[in-house]
Amino acid sequence: MKILPKVLWWLAGILLLAGVLSGGFRFVFSRAANLCLSCMGLQ
Amino acid sequence: MKKRNFIQFLVAVWANSYFGFLIRGGIYTGKLKNLCFPGLNCYSCPLALMACPLGILQHVMATLRALPVVAVKGALYLLGSLLFYGLLLGRFVCGWICPFGFLQEMLYRIPLPKIGLPRRARLLKWGLFLGLVLALPFIFKGETGYGEVWFCRTFCPAGTLEAGLPNLVLEPQLRSLIGLLFYWKVLLLAGILLGSILYLRLFCKLFCPLGLIYGFFNRLGLFRLRWQEKNCIFCGLCEKMCPMELEIPKELNSLECIRCLNCLNACPTKSIELKGSFRLETRLDRLPFSVAERRHATRRESLRRNSSG
Numbered sequence: 001m002k003i004l005p006k007v008l009w010w011l012a013g014i015l016l017l018a019g020v021l022s023g024g025f026r027f028v029f030s031r032a033a034n035l036c037l038s039c040m041g042l043q
Numbered sequence: 044m045k046k047r048n049f050i051q052f053l054v055a056v057w058a059n060s061y062f063g064f065l066i067r068g069g070i071y072t073g074k075l076k077n078l079c080f081p082g083l084n085c086y087s088c089p090l091a092l093m094a095c096p097l098g099i100l101q102h103v104m105a106t107l108r109a110l111p112v113v114a115v116k117g118a119l120y121l122l123g124s125l126l127f128y129g130l131l132l133g134r135f136v137c138g139w140i141c142p143f144g145f146l147q148e149m150l151y152r153i154p155l156p157k158i159g160l161p162r163r164a165r166l167l168k169w170g171l172f173l174g175l176v177l178a179l180p181f182i183f184k185g186e187t188g189y190g191e192v193w194f195c196r197t198f199c200p201a202g203t204l205e206a207g208l209p210n211l212v213l214e215p216q217l218r219s220l221i222g223l224l225f226y227w228k229v230l231l232l233a234g235i236l237l238g239s240i241l242y243l244r245l246f247c248k249l250f251c252p253l254g255l256i257y258g259f260f261n262r263l264g265l266f267r268l269r270w271q272e273k274n275c276i277f278c279g280l281c282e283k284m285c286p287m288e289l290e291i292p293k294e295l296n297s298l299e300c301i302r303c304l305n306c307l308n309a310c311p312t313k314s315i316e317l318k319g320s321f322r323l324e325t326r327l328d329r330l331p332f333s334v335a336e337r338r339h340a341t342r343r344e345s346l347r348r349n350s351s352g
C-alpha cells in the first residue's frame with residue numbers, strides 16, 4: 001500500500017502520454033469548443 | 044480579503060477572461076480548449092478558456108457506445124489530467140482554484156442567519172456522481188447512438204449561471220428553446236445560491252461530483268495534513284475554524300477536506316502541518332480520533348486519577 005501514490009503518479013504520466021499521443025485532446029476540444037445546449041438546460 | 048480568497052478571485056478571473064465574444068460572438072475556440080481546467084467552470088460560458096473535466100467525463104461516458112475508440116482516447120487524456128491534478132493538488136482545487144467554490148464563499152458572507160445540515164446529506168453527491176455523471180450518460184442513448192450529459196443537463200448550477208443565462212442574453216435566437224428543463228435548472232440554481240448564503244459551500248458539501256473525485260486524493264496525493272500530538276493543547280480551535288465541519292485530526296485527510304488550511308493557520312501551537320510525500324503513511328495520514336474526543340478522554344483520565352488518589 002505504501003507505494004500506491006508512486007504507482008498512481010506513473011499511471012497519471014502514462015495515461016496523459018497515451019492521451020496526448022492518441023489525440024485524446026481532440027475529443028476534449030471537439031466537446032468544449034462547441035456551445036453545449038444541454039449545459040444551458042435548453043435541450 | 045484573505046490571501047486564499049484573493050487567489051481564488053485571480054484564478055476565477057483568469058479562467059473566464061475571453062472577451063473575443065464581444066467582437067466575434069460565440070464561445071472561445073482557441074488552443075486552451077484542448078486542456079481541462081481543474082475546477083468546475085462551464086466551457087460553454089462565453090468567457091471560459093478551458094474545458095470542464097466533469098462535462099468531458101460525461102461526454103466520454105455518452106460516447107462510449109457510439110464511438111468506443113474515440114471515447115477511449117478521450118478517456119485516456121481526461122483520466123491522465125484528473126489523476127495529475129488530483130495527485131498534485133487534490134482538493135486544493137476546491138479550496139483555492141474552483142470559481143464556483145469561491146462564489147459560494149462570497150455568498151456566505153452575506154449577513155443572514157446561518158443553518159446547519161445533517162452530515163448524512165453529503166451522501167447525495169455519491170448518487171449524483173454514480174447516477175448522473177457515470178451511469179445515465181452510458182445507459183440511455185438517443186437516436187444518434189450517443190448518450191446525454193445528464194449532470195450538466197439536469198443539475199449543474201455552474202452551467203446555468205455561466206452558460207445558460209449569459210448565452211440567452213447574447214444570442215436571442217436561443218430563447219425559442221427555453222422550456223421546462225431550463226426553468227427547473229434556474230430554480231435549482233436559485234436554490235443553491237440562496238442555500239449558499241445560509242450554509243457554507245452548500246454545493247461542495249452536498250452535491251459536487253468533482254470534489255468527490257478529488258477527495259480520494261487527500262490521502263494519496265503529494266500533500267497531506269499531519270497532526271502532531273506532542274504540540275497539541277486540545278484547544279479545539281482547528282475544528283471551530285473548519286468550513287467543512289470536520290473532526291480533526293480524524294478527518295484531516297478525508298474526502299471532505301478542501302485544503303483551505305484554516306486549521307493549520309488557526310493552530311496556536313502549530314500542531315497541524317502540510318507535508319509533501321510520495322508514500323502513503325497510514326499511521327500518520329489516518330488518525331482514528333478527534334481533538335475533542337482526545338480532550339474528553341484526557342479529562343476523564345485525570346478525574347479518575349484524582350478521585351482514586
Ligand code: SF4
Nearest residue numbers: 285300301303304306
Ligand atoms: S480540515 Fe483544515 S484544511 Fe481541511 S477543510 Fe477543515 S480547516 Fe480546511
